[in-house]
Every structure is written in structure tokens, then in C-alpha cells.
Amino acid sequence: MDEIELLSEVAKMYYVQNLTQNEIAKTIHTSRSTVSRLLQEARDKGVVEINIHYPWDRSLIMEEHLQQQFDLKDIRVLETRGRSTDETLLGVALLAARYLSSIIKADSILGMSWGRMIYHTVQLVKAERALAIKVVQLFGAAIPNNKIDGLELVHQLASKYNGQYYAIHAPLFVENNEVKQSLLQNPHIKETLDLAQQATIILTGIGSLESPLAPSQTWLGFLSQATIKHLKEQGAVGHICAHHYNIEGQILDIDLHQGIVGAGLDILHKAPQVIGVASGKEKARAILGALRGKHINILITDDITAQNVLTLNTSSDRTKKG
Numbered sequence: 252m253d254e255i256e257l258l259s260e261v262a263k264m265y266y267v268q269n270l271t272q273n274e275i276a277k278t279i280h281t282s283r284s285t286v287s288r289l290l291q292e293a294r295d296k297g298v299v300e301i302n303i304h305y306p307w308d309r310s311l312i313m314e315e316h317l318q319q320q321f322d323l324k325d326i327r328v329l330e331t332r333g334r335s336t337d338e339t340l341l342g343v344a345l346l347a348a349r350y351l352s353s354i355i356k357a358d359s360i361l362g363m364s365w366g367r368m369i370y371h372t373v374q375l376v377k378a379e380r381a382l383a384i385k386v387v388q389l390f391g392a393a394i395p396n397n398k399i400d401g402l403e404l405v406h407q408l409a410s411k412y413n414g415q416y417y418a419i420h421a422p423l424f425v426e427n428n429e430v431k432q433s434l435l436q437n438p439h440i441k442e443t444l445d446l447a448q449q450a451t452i453i454l455t456g457i458g459s460l461e462s463p464l465a466p467s468q469t470w471l472g473f474l475s476q477a478t479i480k481h482l483k484e485q486g487a488v489g490h491i492c493a494h495h496y497n498i499e500g501q502i503l504d505i506d507l508h509q510g511i512v513g514a515g516l517d518i519l520h521k522a523p524q525v526i527g528v529a530s531g532k533e534k535a536r537a538i539l540g541a542l543r544g545k546h547i548n549i550l551i552t553d554d555i556t557a558q559n560v561l562t563l564n565t566s567s568d569r570t571k572k573g
Contacts, residue, residue: 258293265290266299272403287410301375307342308332310554316561317550321542324524325350329553336531339553343530344371347551351454352376354524355412359384362450362518363408364492365401368528369456373408384414387447389455390493390513391421417443423493424510434512447514450522455547457529458490459537478507489537491527491546492516498536500544519546526551535559 257279264270264278265286272286279286293299313328327346331339351372355361361384363369386409388401402418409416421434434440460479485505486497494516495503502508502516519525527547529538534552538560541547552560 255296255298258289258296258298261286261289262293262299287406291410307345309346310557313554313557313561317557320561320564321550323542323550324548326549327551328557329530331553331555339555340368340530341371341375343528343551343553344368345375347372347454347526347528348375348377350526350549350551351452352378354452355382355384357382357384359452360387360446360450361385361408362387362389362447362453362514362522363401363405364389364453364455365404366456366458368530369404369454372454372528373404373411376408376411378411381413384409384412385446386414386416387443387450388417388419389447389453389518390511391419391423417446419443419513421512423512424507425512426510428509431510431512440512444514447518448521450518451524453519453522453525455491455519455525455527457527457534457537457541457547459529459531459534460487460489460495461533461536482507488540489534491541492519496540496544496546498540498543500540500542500546502544516546524549528552530556532556532559535563539563 261275261279264275265272270278272283272290275286276283290299294301308330310328310330314326317323317326317328327350329339329342329346331342334342347368359382363386386405388405390401392400392402402420405416405418419440421437421440425431425434435444460483482495482503482505485503487495487503488498489496493511493513494508495505497503525547526549527538527541528551530553532555535556538550538552538556542550542560
């Protein structure tokens, strides 16, 4: 198999057949790191091209309204112009990828969550040059070896910049505290979590309990319908970095949080730049809670979602005054 044929075959398995890098490595009898290198080479040599054929304009008026109400460090709001949900999601991810590329520097320590929106953001990042960045997984895996999981994404993004990545080889939740403490003392996990405390940039999605897909494939096994119902009864509207909060952004005091293998939410209030990326009207309450709790200071979303957030915030304020 010549070089271009090999790159094409690996790219097809990854982008068309949706195989993971581990699965591809087993198929062609090589290592995952080699597969990652081949995928990047396929992009570099033009075997694979990611093209978005839409003008992605920003709604500057909506950005100004959100900035005034929530005192954000920065904001990007996509003009949807009647696009489909999937097209809008990709457009928001592209804005996030461009924004991340504009602020990342050679000494950046980037803490990352995972999920569908972060996956698309990472895919759309175009690294113009190599940078000695460090990309850090913030908490354990919900779905091992899945392409939208943390281990895969930190590795991909670090590879784009020829930087280093730091992973957490552990599940997202454990029920036994002794097991959790043992994992946290593992030298590799401890190194990763210590580095997370030094993050200069954090890139995170914003999870909603109102999504029609909830519990999504990402959370199966951790958030059953019964658990979601219980969380809602306690006032939960969303979650960020696996921690659930109410409409005011207050973190719930629940047993579920005690089992998280990962960084605490204090990192969101220490890092200079915390980018929250979310799209969809079902995310509005979760975004509002994240903004009120100041869990993010940079928001990237679309104009329809932004309008829903503003409307909710205004109506909530009127209710309080009433």
C-alpha cells in the first residue's frame, strides 16, 4: 500500500466509518500514536479537507447585550440565519476554534472538558505553527476510547500544535471513596490534576438537563432518567465539568459530586480565560446558570440561544422584583 492510499484508507475509517484511533490501529496492526500521525498527515497533504461552505457572521448587537448584562471578558455570537441545528452547531464550533487559535500561546496550559461541542471545536482548530502548549484532561472518561471523550481530544489538540498532553486514565465517577483517593494519588493522575490547577485557558462545553437527548450517550451509565429527575427536583439546570448547578449558578450539594475523579470547579474561577461553548435553545437555562455563577468568563454561542438566555434573565429579574 503506497503512502497516499494508506492515508486515504485511514482517513476513511476515521471520518467516514467513525472508527476510533484504537480500532484503526488494531485493523492496520500499528499503534494509536501512528494512526494519529497519519490522520494529521492526511490533513497536511490535502487527502482530507474540512470545508464549511457558509459565511459565519457574528451578531454584534447580541454580543453587546450579553456583555452588558453579564460583564464577560469576551463573547462570540453566531448569526444563525435560519440554518439547521447541525449547521449552527458547526458554526459555533468554528467560532470557538478560531477564538481558541487567536489566544493560545507557546506557554499556554489548556484545560479541556469533552463532549460533542468540544469534539467539533477541536476538529476545526487550524494550528498555524507549532507551539509548546500543554493540554490537560480535566476529569475522567465516561466512554473509554470514544472519539468525543477527554483522552482522545487532549491528544488530538496537543498533536495539532506539536505540544504535550496530560491524561486521566480513570472513569469519570467512582462510588467508593477509597478507590477515588487511590486514583487521585496515582502519580500520572496527580501530575495531570496539579497541572490543571495552573491552567491559563479552559475550554468547556455546558451540559443541559433539558436536552432531548438526555441522558446522551456520553452520560449513559452515570445519569439515568431517574437520576436526572432527582437532579431537577433539586433545582439543577445544567452541568459544567461534571458538576451540577441551579439557575443562579450555585453548585448542588449532592453525593454524585463526591465521586468525580477530576479537578474541582475552583479551577474555573482561577483560570484567566474560561471559554464556555454551547448551542441550542435547550441550553439556555444551563448557560444562564453558568453565567450567573461566573463559571465561565467567555461565551461562544448562537443568536437564537443568546436571545433565549437574555429573555430568561430578564423574566427572572422581574419575578424577583415582583
